[in-house]
Amino acid sequence: MxxxxxxxxxxxxxxxxxxxxxxxxxxxxxxxxxxxxxxxxxxxxPDFIKQAAIDALNEGKTKYTPAAGIPELREAIAEKLKTDNGIDYDPRQIVVNSGAKQSCFNAILAVVEEGDEVIIPAPYWVSYPEMVRLAGGIPVIVETTAENDWKLTPEQFEENMTGLTKMIILNTPGNPTGSVYSADELKALGEVALYEDIIILSDEIYEHLVYGETKHTSIASLSKDLYDLTITVNGFSKAYSMTGWRIGYTAAPKPLADAISKIQGHTTSNATTFAQYGALAALAEGKxxxxxxxxxxxxxxxxxxxxxxxxxxxxxxxxxxxxxxxxxxxxxxxxxxxxxxxxxxxxxxxxxxxxxxxxxxxxxxxxxxxxxxxxxxxxxxxxxxxxx
Structure with a gap:
């Protein structure tokens, strides 16, 4: 057609x-x-999350909220990121989205222009290349190996950069591989990104599902310079079994957060109001x-x-x-x-x-x-x- x-x-x-x-x-x-x-x-x-949403419905919390989310939830997410991840964001740098999938797409739209290249380590989550294409960008797929636990090396990152590279997407813990980057591995990749001011989209939706002695590290926590280049994506789907609730979020430097909020204001507007109150309960009571x-x-x-x-x-x-x-x-x-x-x-x-x-x-x-x-x-x- x-x-x-x-x-x-x-x-x-x-x-x-x-x-x-x-x-x-x-x-x-x-x-x-x-x-x-x-x-x-x-x-x-969990029932306590459901009950919070039911209470919100019964209290008439069914109207529009600010596009970036209710202030209480943005404040709670900022506190969570500071406590759990060692990243200090003002609530105004947090944008609540309709699922972490929208979080990723909004972030890509906010950064990628027609013809820009985005480095994506493979195997990758199925939607990353398609989101880049929808934004007019060019996905640059970099093959990783089982011998390296399916993780991108700094050398591979550097070899695949060009003058058109605008962003790299890192997913840790990873889908479909279950790989988790260590702090040292992230620091080494971050040094390459810093050299050319490449934006890092860090998808951390599986953050709480790490096992044994493995630790999750947020790349934005490693230095002020990396903080200034990173858009952190997370959400409530996996850790709180809230996949159908569609609540995710981005945390980013203020100019990028403002751009993401602007995009959302002209697309979906706010995430579902009463679901945001369920997410608030998840952060408060979900440990x-x-x-x-x-x-x-x-x-x-x-x-x-x-x-x-x-x-x-x-x-x-x-x-x-x-x-x-x-x-x-x-x-x-x-x-x-x-x-x-x-x-x-x-x-x-x-x-x-x-x-x-x-x-x-x-x-x-x-x-x-x-x-x-x-x-x-x-x-x-x-x-x-x-x-x-």
Whole structure:
């Protein structure tokens, strides 16, 4: 159709949503499906968060708020970032968005102009390149390796910079790899960004899902110079099991925060009012929920990694964060879409093809489901691997 804009025509549909929807359709027909494709916690939103939103509704808090969010929530986020992350933001530097996905897109729109290049380490979250394309930018995909835990090196960053490079996107803990950058690794990457004043988009949505001795570090906390170059993105979806609530936020130097707020004022306006009050309760009362969630997912992580490591013709790097394993399926001899289609239709196991994340010789397996589902799903996946 000629009336579709070229910017939309360049964008690929989300394969992660496609697989999830296909699995849901099979379940709706009464078929048994073992879902290892999910990108959201299987636990329900805690009752105290729900109650805060219910109270807000009952109190008539259903009108517009400032585009950047209610003052109380922006203040609470600023306090959280100072306490948990060691980053000092004024509440006026915080913009509350309709999910961290919108946070990322607003940040990209605020910085990237037509023809600007954005460095994106691969494997990457599926939407980063498409957001860059929608903004008129050029995604520069830099391949990382399993040998380096799927992490970008400063040398790779420097080699792929040009005079057009405007931004780099870092996701730690990472989707789909579960990789977590150390403070030293982030500092080394930051030094490269500082050399050419490249804006850093730091997506930290999985911040609270790190395991063992691994620690999360916010790159903006490492120096004043890095603070001035960084847009920190976070939200409530993963840590508080609030995926459908659509509450995320950006924290940035004031000029960038103002630009992001301006974009939001002319697109969605404020995030849903009563959902913001639920987010406020999450910050005030959610520490125990996060602790329990982390402990549960660590058990599942170890179970899944152990099972996958025992399969001879695949490879997997132990994830240190998030709730995914990226499985190297090169030796199976199938491209990822074909593999996932066979796995779903013949073995009733849903996984996400790695091509969605820029690596066609892999699949993503999620452990945000019960141990029973994981056990049966992985047994079926092992049968699949033996058959190939």
């Amino acid at each position: 000629d009336s579709i804009s070229s910017r939309v025509d360049k964008v690929a549909p989300s394969l992660t949503l496609s697989v999830t929807n296909q699995a849901k359709a099979m379940k709706a027909r009464g078929e048994e499906v073992y879902g290892l494709a999910g990108g959201e916690p299987d636990q329900d939103t 125990d929920f996060i602790k329990d969630l982390n402990a549960e997912y660590d058990v599942r992580r170890q179970f899944v990694h152990g099972r996958l490591s025992a399969i001879n013709n695949i490879k997997v790097v132990e994830p240190k964060g998030a709730f995914y394993c990226l499985v190297d399926t090169t030796d199976l001899g199938l491209k990822s879409v074909n593999l996932c289609d066979k796995l779903l239709t013949r073995y009733r196991v849903a996984a996400v093809p790695g091509i969605a994340f820029g690596n066609d010789n892999s699949i993503r397996i999620s452990y945000c489901t019960t141990l029973d589902v994981l056990n049966e799903g992985l047994s079926r996946f092992e049968e699949f691997c033996k058959a190939h």
